[in-house]
Amino acid sequence: MSDLLLEDENNRRRALELASFIVEAPAGAGKTELLTQRILRLLATVDEPEEILAITFTNKAADEMRQRLQNYLERARRGTADAAMPAAHERVTDELARAALARDAALGWQLATQPGRLRLTTIDALCASLARQMPLLSRFGTQPAVAEEARRHYLEAAHRALAHLEEEDEPAGIVATVLGYLDNDVMRLAGLLADMLARREQWLAVGALGRPEAVLFESACALVEAELEAISALLDAGWQRPLMPLARFAASHLGGGPLAEWSDALRPELEALPGWRALAELLLTQKDEPRRTVNVNNGFPAGPDAKVQKEAMLEFLGALDEGTVAALRRLRRLPQPDHADDAVVHALARLLKLAAAELWLVFRAEGEVDFTELALRASVALGDAQAPSELALRLDYRIRHLLVDEFQDTSPTQIELLERLTAGWQAGDGRTLFLVGDPMQSIYRFRKADVGLFLRVAENGIGNLRLESLRLSRNNRSTPALVAWINGSFPAVFPARDEPFSGEIRYRPFVATRDTLPGAGAHLHSVWVGEEDERDTVARQEAAAVVALIEAEWRADPARRVAVLARARDHLGALVTAIRRHPAGWRFAAVELEPLSGRQVIQDLLALTRALHHRADRLNWLAILRAPWCGLRLADLHALAADDHQATIWSLLNDARRIARLSEDGQRRLAHLRAVLGEALAGQGRQRRRRWVEDVWRKLGGAACVEDGSALRDAEAFFERLEVIDSAGRFSVDSLEDDMARLFAAADAVTEGEAGGRLQLMTIHKAKGLEFDTVIVPGLARANPSRDKPLLIWDSFPFAAGERLLAAPVNPRRRKEAVPTLYDFLQTIEAERDANEEARVLYVAATRAIRTLHLLATCSRNRDGMPTPPRAGSPLARLVVAGVWPLAAAGESFASEGMPGAPVDSADDPATFVPQLRRLVAPRVAADWWAPPQAVPAPEAESTGAALAATLGTLTHACLEQIATDPEAWDGARLGQLAAAAEGWLMSRGWASRDSAQGAAQVVGWLRTTLGSEAGRWALRRREEQAAELALTKLGADETASESVTRVIDRSFVEDGVRWIIDWKTAWLGEAADRAQLAQHAERYRPQLERYAALLVEEGLPVKTAVFYVAHGTMLVLD
Incomplete structure (x- = not known):
């Protein structure tokens, strides 16, 4: 052992x-x-x-x-x-x-x-749990919800803080100072403030300082002197002495400078910083490399008089080791502390405190907080x-x-x-x-x-x-061959030491415990491209290389589980396209990889939702006329709206003389659309938003427009997201697109019954904790995007006397690049930490593999056929420097091995792309739209399940609303008669006859279970102060607010002086589900019911909320 x-x-x-x-x-x-x-x-x-x-x-x-x-x-x-x-x-x-x-x-x-x-x-x-027990949070009236995405709250708080500019108080001067520093760019400052609020737990200590500018100046001076102390230990007096006459000689030919009278060793003091910096300038090039030659520009003119000094200087330069060069680079980045930004620092600290206070008020108004x-x-x-x-x-x-x-x-x-x-x-x-x-x-x-x-x-x-x-x-996961490669390669990729401040972690080796497998190990693949190739071309070539590797893995073993891991989602875009077009019809599972916001069904639903909520939104009204469910031709669209830019599209749709200008096909299509939208607009606010929008979409024929089951799942994801944001009380037309931007496509493999799938695509961060037979990591030649520049950058530095806080405001745009600022210095440290983390990201990717690891990078050659250096900051550059990746001119090239090329599909070529109008054929649009339409071909059961379940929930709510008006009249016989009507209702919304029949039977079964339970009969019993599907509208915080929130309460009544609020749920948790499991499930609806209760609080009655599971006949009261 x-x-x-x-x-x-x-x-x-x-x-x-x-x-x-x-x-x-x-x-x-x-x-x-x-x-x-x-x-x-x-x-x-x-x-x-x-x-x-x-x-x-x-x-x-x-x-x-x-x-x-x-x-x-x-x-x-x-x-x-x-x-x-x-x-x-x-x-x-x-x-x-x-x-x-x-x-x-x-x-x-x-x-x-x-x-x-x-x-x-x-x-x-x-x-x-801890916060709920804190009295301060009780000021919300009810327990606040937790916002998964709080960006809109940060922006609102930022705008509220900046609004103080219009007032005559101290905050107005604070805002004015910071705005002036940022060239009066209000939008930029609002965005930067919002970014800061998301990280406020890190900088609150800055805002708490009484005189932040004084404390931070002292910390900056201490930092510079500590850095000089460390550097001078390496560049000591013995090292400096032979350089002194050479530096004086150079200064004499450059008109003087900090080193013109240099005769004593530079001390590690702030006053000596200009001399230290001049030393670095003398010895290093603009690219931070040691000078290989010196000339008149460096103070060493040509001619015999300067020959001795020049040769001595070159000898000195040639003797510089890596440690010395690193110390000189550190000198170059040191800032010169001063008081130039004191007023801005003071104002920024106050503005951040003000924004944090405004954020608390926003949280109280919205009834939700963030995780921070x-x-x-x-x-x-x-x-x-x-x-x-x-x-x-x-x-x-x-x-x-x-x-x-x-x-x-x-x-x-x-x-x-x-x-x-x-x-x-x-x-x-x-x-x-x-x-x-x-x-x-x-x-x-x-x-x-x-x-x-x-x-x-x-x-x-x-x-x-x-x-x-x-x-x-x-290591119980990877094969000995793979572990040996990781142990042999990563010590050079990782830093050589542990350093907490800079995030440096040295490599720790481990030992394999699995048996050896034939062919296991790590493989490096260079995909050679031209130096002038377009980015899209390079991406397609790399995607083709990945496809070739997957094919090779499955030829060796068709059951092998393959994962393609990337550092960012956009690194996999070309690969997704290549896989979807593969002749074998590959399916893959993807974890939050493909955004749905760009897919046509989501674009159409966004347009429909925005148009329904804003009749003057001309662009989105025109979009729903071109959507597949209507498909109005351009000639008809021009005849309808080209000569009137003032009237709303809805008013134009109801102008009989204008409609008469259209073609017969256009008139028939608009008649259908006008009838559906007319009914929808008349009923606005009477039902839940998700139910309302989805009902309109299905009546328009939206479900019949989708090409396959995946598009239907995309639509279902849209409706579920709409329900989530509406239930949370944060629906806004303005932010709807941002909310939907966080929707991602579901896994393909599920449709084929491949649980998890043989092929998975995800980011490396999402893969953490997982393992796969084969791991492929492309995109190693790509550099990370440049760092964001926050409004204030801060850090705490370890000193002998303890940690000290440092902070600096963002550099103004008008600043001339010269001496580095404290902001530049702190940004450099953050960049170093990012670079150290990049090594760890690569390690995480490598250690997901059980058997085989493939690393891919696109490498380019110049016109002479020689390899060009990889981009600085890319993992490939790190691997090359570490000696792990040999960058040779004759390296592995997929193209030279006969790999299929990466042809450009005509659909991807803007020069040849011809847009086509997608729309339902005319016979599918019934003139009498409310008549049962022709049956729509049913997608796979897995695709329809979620969407049908949501429709059944809508139908169940409608039936319970009707039953509540006279519950005693609903016996078994009457419930049986309901099945036929329910089936017809489902068919009218585009569901196939089989799905409609099964769905109707299921709904009737739920209703029987509900009425057969004591709790169900009690909940539906008639009372004087009762309501079903009660729509309540909450206006904005004041009369100027533009937003209002409508919530629909399933069932509410007053009994024994208590206001009851009951939410119907059609969820089925299984035969074995007991009350404890149902109670745990019901907890997810507590925030929603508490919002309902808040709308009725002015009654002055105690409120009880409950969730009723109609499929189980069980009611859970939420205390």
């Missing part, structure tokens, strides 16, 4: 002891199993299972861990023998599970029937170590063991939360903290994760609690 494996085995045993640990677990090490074993071990020692709290970062991870725990406990409960489990780690797990079961039985926990007592949660859910607010309120709710809150004391008494998964992805705010949760804990007091993660897999800087925190906690602990560091070294 190797030393690493022996260390791994010992550390796994040690990790199960009752002490506090931080564990490094590399990819494929089995950390989820270790966490599960740790929980089982702890269960055998606690008095209550709630004393153990395990925190993960995703619901999926929490569900996986919970399922593992339940499986292990069930396996032990069945008494599985050790002999049936030959693996040593499984025997350990079984022993731990039996001990936990014994404790369960002794103390009567009943974990088998009450698995909810196992506390496994996400960090966001924990913050929400939850995290901030959770920390406040716990108090601090000196003054813990009552909640913190309760938790301290209850929580004995805290476990955190994926600890490498924590943010400073989350670390602060953990510090407060463990305040007062001491080693040996019976309470333990267990942190597990892999710093080499920290790839979520965009979510504010800081890998340096992992290193700092390993070194210093959390609060007063010190943790023992353990490292695992076993």
Whole structure:
């Protein structure tokens, strides 16, 4: 057994002891199993299972861990023998599970029937739980919802803060100062402020400073002197001395300068910074490389008089080593602290505080907060170590063991939360903290994760609690050949040391435990292209290379699971097109890869929705006339609207004389559309928005216009998203397109019954935690996009006396590039951290592979046929520098191996593309539109399921509304008569006869279940103050507000002085679903029902809300 494996085995045993640990677990090490074993071990020692709290970062991870725990406990409960489990780690797990079961039985926990007592949660859910117990949030009136996407709130708060410019108060001057600094560009400042509000937990400390400009200036001076101290240790007096006469000679020929009188060694002081900077300028080129020659421009003129100095200078330059050059580069980027931006810094700090306050008011008005607010309120709710809150004391008494998964992805705010949760804990007091993660897999800087925190906690602990560091070294996923390549390549790709501040993580090797497989390993593929080739051409060539690799993998083994992983979604666009056009008809599963916003069915639905909500929206009204369900020709469109630009399109559609100008075909099509839209507009606000828009779309024939089942699923995704944003009370025509931009296509493989699919396409970030037989990583020649430039950039720097805060305002556009500013310096550090993370992203991609890894990069040749250097900042450039990727002129070229070319499809060529009008044929548009239309061919069951379910929900609501008017009259016989009417209603909305018949029978069955239950009869019983499908409209915050919100309450009445609000749900959770499962499911509707309750609060009556599951005949009251 190797030393690493022996260390791994010992550390796994040690990790199960009752002490506090931080564990490094590399990819494929089995950390989820270790966490599960740790929980089982702890269960055998606690008095209550709630004393153990395990925190993960995703619901999926929490569900996986919970399922593992339940499986292990069930396996032990069945008494599985050790002999049936030959693996040593499984025997350990079984022993731990039996001990936990014994404790369960002794103390009567009943974990088998009450698995909810196992506390496994996400960090966001924990913050929400803590924040809900905080009095401050009660000022909302009800518990606020959590906004998945809060950008619109940030923008609203930013605009409110800038609106103070119109007032005569102190904030007006603050806004004016910052606006003047940004050339009075209000839109730019609003956008920058919104960006800052999304990250406000990081800069609130800046806003809290009394005189930020003074504190930050002192920090900047301390930073520069600390950097000079480190540089001068390398470029010491002995190194400087031979350079002094050469520098003086050069300065004398350049008219002087900081080095003209240089005779004493430069000191690490701020006053000496100009001399240090002049030193770097003397020795380095504009590209930060050591000079290879010197001339008159550098102070060394031609001629015999300067020959000796010139030769001495070249000798000195030739002796510069990499460390010295790196120090000179650091000199060049050092800023010159000054007071030039003091007024702007002061104003910015105040403006940010003002915007944060406005954001809180926006949250209160909207009744929802973001995840950042939850995290901030959770920390406040716990108090601090000196003054813990009552909640913190309760938790301290209850929580004995805290476990955190994926600890490498924590943010400073989350670390602060953990510090407060463990305040007062001491080693040996019976309470333990267990942190597990892999710093080499920290790839979520965009979510504010800081890998340096992992290193700092390993070194210093959390609060007063010190943790023992353990490292695992076993890789249970990849083959020995692949592990050997990763271990041999990545040490040069990763930095050489651990440095928390810059996010540098050195490589940690691991050992393979799988058997060897033939042909396994890593392969590098250069796709050679011309230096002048267009970007689209290059993308198609790389996509063709990926297709060739997939074909080769499946020729070797048709069952092989292949994943194509990219650093960004747009890197896979050309590949998606190539796969969809593959003659074999490949299907693939994609995780949030293909945006739906550009697909025709979504564009048509967006136009329809916007037109229905705004009759003066001329562009979208014209769009629905050209959509396939109407398909008006250009001549008819011109005759209808060309000579009147003032009237709305709807008024023109109702002008009989104007309609008479159109062709017979156009008149027939408009008659159908006008009738459908006329009914829809007359009924606006009487039903839920999703139901209203979908009903119009189906009556227009939208379902008959889609080409296949995937388009129908796209439409269903649109309607579901519409329902979500409407239920959340944030529907806005203006933001509708942005809301729909977050829709992505569903997986193709599902339609063919290939669960998960043989082929999967996703980003590397989405692939984290997954594994595949073969992994293909294209796009390595692409550089990352340039960093955003925030309004204020900030950081905290470690000094001997502790950390100090640094911040700088964005550079003004009118600034002349000269001496680097503090903003430039901080941006450079951020760029270095990004570059360090790029190495980790590549590592994550490589370690997803079980058998084979293919890395692809497009490499170009110049006109002489020689390779051109890869783009700076690209993974390929990093691999070339590390010596992993040999960039040779005669490297692998798919084209030279006879790979099929990448032809340009005529549909992709703008020069030959001819647009065609897609529309339903005339016979499909019934003049008498409300008559049952011809049956529409049914798509696959998998495609229609979700859409049909939504339609059945609409029908069920309508039936319950009718039943509520006279519930006693609805007996079994009358319900049976309803089936025929329901079937006809479904057919009139475009559903096939078979689907309509089955759907009608299902609805009638639900109604029988509801009326057959005591709760259902009680909910439908007639009362004096009752309503069904009650539409209530809430106006904006004041009379000038342009938005209003309409909500439709399914069932409401007053009984015994209590206002009841009941929401009908047609969800089916299965035969085995009990009240506990239904109650858990009902919780997702709590925010929606609380919004309903808020509309009726002025009645002054106590309100009770409930969810009624019609398919189960069960009602759950939400306390």
